[in-house]
Structures are given as C-alpha cells and as structure tokens.
Amino acid sequence: xxxxxxxxxxxxxxxxxxxxxxxxxxxxxxxxxxxxxxxxxxxxxxxxxxxxxxxxxxxxxxxxxxxxxxxxxxxxxxxxxxxxxxxxxxxxxxxxxxxxxxxxxxxxxxxxxxxxxxxxxxxxxxxxxxxxxxxxxxxxxxxxxxxxxxxxxxxxxxxx
Amino acid sequence: xxxxxxxxxxxxxxxxxxxxxxxxxxxxxxxxxxxxxxxxxxxxxxxxxxxxxxxxxxxxxxxxxxxxxxxxxxxxxxxxxxxxxxxxxxxxxxxxxxxxxxxxxxxxxxxxxxxxxxxxxxxxxxxxxxxxxxxxxxxxxxxxxxxxxxxxxxxxxxxx
DNA sequence: GATCAAGTTGACGTTTACGTAAACGTTGAC
DNA sequence: GTCAACGTTTACGTAAACGTCAACTTGATC
Numbered sequence: 001x002x003x004x005x006x007x008x009x010x011x012x013x014x015x016x017x018x019x020x021x022x023x024x025x026x027x028x029x030x031x032x033x034x035x036x037x038x039x040x041x042x043x044x045x046x047x048x049x050x051x052x053x054x055x056x057x058x059x060x061x062x063x064x065x066x067x068x069x070x071x072x073x074x075x076x077x078x079x080x081x082x083x084x085x086x087x088x089x090x091x092x093x094x095x096x097x098x099x100x101x102x103x104x105x106x107x108x109x110x111x112x113x114x115x116x117x118x119x120x121x122x123x124x125x126x127x128x129x130x131x132x133x134x135x136x137x138x139x140x141x142x143x144x145x146x147x148x149x150x151x152x153x154x155x156x157x158x159x160x
Numbered sequence: 161x162x163x164x165x166x167x168x169x170x171x172x173x174x175x176x177x178x179x180x181x182x183x184x185x186x187x188x189x190x191x192x193x194x195x196x197x198x199x200x201x202x203x204x205x206x207x208x209x210x211x212x213x214x215x216x217x218x219x220x221x222x223x224x225x226x227x228x229x230x231x232x233x234x235x236x237x238x239x240x241x242x243x244x245x246x247x248x249x250x251x252x253x254x255x256x257x258x259x260x261x262x263x264x265x266x267x268x269x270x271x272x273x274x275x276x277x278x279x280x281x282x283x284x285x286x287x288x289x290x291x292x293x294x295x296x297x298x299x300x301x302x303x304x305x306x307x308x309x310x311x312x313x314x315x316x317x318x319x320x
Numbered sequence: 321g322a323t324c325a326a327g328t329t330g331a332c333g334t335t336t337a338c339g340t341a342a343a344c345g346t347t348g349a350c
Numbered sequence: 351g352t353c354a355a356c357g358t359t360t361a362c363g364t365a366a367a368c369g370t371c372a373a374c375t376t377g378a379t380c
Contacts (some may be wrong), residue, residue, distance in 0.1 A: 015326075025327085030368055044328050044375075065273040065280075069367075086292035093284040094297045100277045103270050109317035110263050110270075113225040117260045120225075124253040132246035137254050157269035175356075185357085190338055204345080204358050229337070 011040075012048040021060055031059060036073050065099060066158030103158075171200075172208040181220055191219060196233050225259060226318030263318075 014025050031037045032046075036059055039046040048056075055076060062072035075095060078088040128136055174185050191197045192206075196219055199206040208216075215236060222232035235255060238248040288296055 013327090024368080026368060026370085029328090034367095046327085061276070061280075063367095065277045066270075086288060086295055089284050089288050090292070090295040090297060093281060093288065096277050096281050096284070097297065100274060100281065103274050103277070106317035107267055107270050110226075110267050113318060114260060114263050116221070117225045117256050117263070120221075121253060121256050121260065124249050124256070128246060128249050128253065132250075135246055135250040137250060137257065157266035158273060173357090184338080186338060186340085189358095194337090206357085223337095 010050065012053060014039075014046050014048065017048055017053060017056060021056060023056075023060070028056070031056075031069070034069050034073060036069060036076060064158075065096075066103060067095070067099060071095065170210065172213060174199075174206050174208070177208055177213060177216055181216060183216075183220070188216070191216075191229070194229050194233060196229060196236060225256075226263060227255070227259060231255065 012020075014028055017023070017028065018025055028037065028046075032039065037048075037052055037055055039048045039052050041047065058076065059069075059072055062075070063069075067075075075088075075092055078091055125136065172180075174188055177183070177188065178185055188197065188206075192199065197208075197212055197215055199208045199212050201207065218236065219229075219232055222235070223229075227235075235248075235252055238251055285296065
C-alpha cells in the first residue's frame with residue numbers, strides 16, 4: 001500500500017527534474033509560462049507528474065533538433081486536444097521533415113561560408129608566408145577550438 | 161582634367177552602394193552607427209569614398225561568413241589604427257580560423273540533430289505505415305523545402 | 321524565535337541587425 | 351508652385367529564450 005505507489009504515481013519537484021535533465025528552474029517556469037507545461041500545485045509549489053516529465057523530455061528533444069518553443073507547443077497541443085493519434089503523428093512527421101530540410105539547408109550555407117573562409121585564409125597565409133612567416137599562427141589557437149567545443153555551440157548551431 | 165578624376169576620386173551615394181551590394185540604406189547607416197563606416201558629408205548627405213566602398217565589401221564578406229558586426233569592426237579597426245600590415249593579417253587569419261572551427265562545430269551539431277530527427281521520422285513513419293498508411297505525407301511538403309531555399313536561411317544558418 | 325534552504329511571482333535586461341514609422345529638408349521636373 | 355523622389359535624424363519595435371535581480375512565503379531545523 002505504501003510501496004506500490006511507485007512509478008506511475010510518483011511526483012517530482014522542479015529541482016528533481018532540473019537535475020535529471022540539466023535544466024534550470026527558470027527554464028521550466030518559462031515553459032510553463034509559454035503553455036508547454038502545466039504542473040499541478042501543492043499550495044504554491046509545482047508538482048510534476050509522470051506525464052509532465054514525459055512532456056519535458058519531448059520539449060528538450062524538440063529543442064535539441066532546433067524546434068522553437070512555439071513549434072514544440074503546437075505539437076504537444078496536438079497530442080492533448082486531439083484524440084486521433086495517427087493524425088498528430090502525421091503532423092509531427094511533417095514538422096520533423098521540414099526541420100530536417102531546413103537543417104540541411106543550413107549545412108549548405110555553412111559549407112558555403114567555409115569555402116569563402118578557407119579562400120580568405122589561404123590568401124592570408126600565402127601573403128603572410130611571403131612577408132612575415134614568423135607571424136603565422138600555429139598550435140596556439142587550437143586551445144580556442146577545444147574550449148569552444150566544451151561550450152554553448154548547440155544553442156548557436158541551431159534554430160537561431 | 162575632367163576625365164581623369166575617374167576611379168580613385170569617384171564618390172558614391174548611399175543609394176548607389178545599396179544597389180551595388182544589395183543592401184538597404186538603413187543597413188549602411190546602422191554600420192555607421194556601429195563605427196564600421198565613416199563616410200564624409202556634403203552638408204547632411206553621406207558621401208562614400210572608394211575606401212568606404214572597400215570597407216563595405218569587407219563588412220558584407222564578414223557577414224557572409226557569419227562574423228558579427230562587432231567582430232568585423234575589430235578587424236577593420238586593426239587595419240586603420242595599426243600600420244603593421246602583417247600583424248593585422250595574422251590577427252585576421254586567426255579570427256577566420258576560429259570562425260571556421262566554430263562553423264565546423266555547428267555542422268557537427270546539425271548533423272547530430274539530423275540523426276535524432278531521422279530516427280524520430282523513421283519511428284513515426286513505421287508506426288503510421290502500420291496504423292494509417294494513407295496519412296503518410298508525400299510530395300506536398302517539398303513545396304516548403306523549395307520555398308525555404310529562396311529565403312532567409314543565410315541569416316539563420318550562421319552567427320545567430 | 322531566528323535562521324536557512326527552496327520555492328514562488330513579477331518584471332526588467334540581454335543580444336543582434338536592422339525594420340519601420342514620424343517628421344522634416346533639398347532638389348529637379350513639370 | 352507643387353509634387354515626387356531622395357536624403358536626413360530620432361527613436362521605438364522585433365524575436366527567442368531564458369538570466370538575473372528583488373521581494374516574499376513556506377516548511378524544516380537548530
């Protein structure tokens with residue numbers, strides 16, 4: 001009687017979900033503001049159910065693939081309001097495909113920019129080699145690259 | 161005496177540069193606000209010199225590869241303040257390499273997102289095929305892709 | 321009873337690159 | 351003389367996703 005209200009009945013505090021998913025309380029409240037989450041209350045405090053946790057997972061997944069919060073909300077809303085599961089799946093699929101296409105386009109744009117950049121680099125390297133070969137940057141800037149890899153590129157890379 | 165003040169002395173109006181480089185007057189004035197351009201004045205009107213035109217080219221190139229205006233300004237400033245051409249070239253080269261590394265990272269992030277997206281799509285397609293094969297989206301969304309290709313992806317793809 | 325940790329609700333700040341009026345001056349064409 | 355076309359300045363608006371206070375309440379603990 002005490003032990004069996006385990007999984008489905010379990011509830012979560014905001015902090016627990018934040019820790020589990022590496023989010024901040026501010027973010028969860030923000031999602032709530034935007035209508036993405038609607039946790040229950042116990043007095044003032046938020047109480048997240050199992051379903052809320054699932055929704056949060058979906059939200060974060062959506063973010064990872066570069067969907068905007070409003071787009072995510074639309075998808076979530078579909079799953080709630082409508083009872084025809086297949087129709088929403090079709091819609092989600094469409095959304096995902098669109099996003100995939102957009103990302104592929106972005107990759108192309110990036111490739112174009114990289115081409116321009118490499119040309120510019122090549123020119124600079126050549127002229128520097130002629131004029132002041134000692135000034136050619138070396139391994140030092142690799143730090144920058146490595147440092148950059150540990151950071152917030154995810155945010156910058158996607159959706160804008 | 162009249163004919164020989166051709167190329168180097170020639171000046172440009174804001175509109176001429178805008179037409180040539182497909183920019184808006186607002187943009188040029190904004191760059192000026194930010195200290196990227198400093199055209200002369202003839203009364204109130206801006207008069208762009210040859211050098212200004214070059215600077216504008218550099219600005220737009222920088223934008224194309226995803227540099228922020230402030231980064232571009234730093235580079236331009238170097239070319240002005242300092243008279244050691246080689247040193248600035250080295251700095252520019254460094255900047256460009258960093259940007260290239262960042263763009264490569266972005267591409268990786270995008271690839272990661274694409275993997276997640278494709279997985280999600282595959283799952284949805286599979287289940288839809290089982291349940292409601294008639295709802296599987298088809299060529300219709302190709303419009304979206306094509307439309308997207310004609311638009312502002314450049315902005316979204318880079319810098320943020 | 322005082323403090324402490326954790327929660328809450330506003331509400332403003334941040335960032336980027338301009339767009340979009342509003343209100344006005346100058347010049348050339350008719 | 352007057353209308354259109356171009357120029358000017360100032361200044362607010364936008365969009366996204368929270369961060370960062372500030373000021374307060376609540377429950378637990380010493």
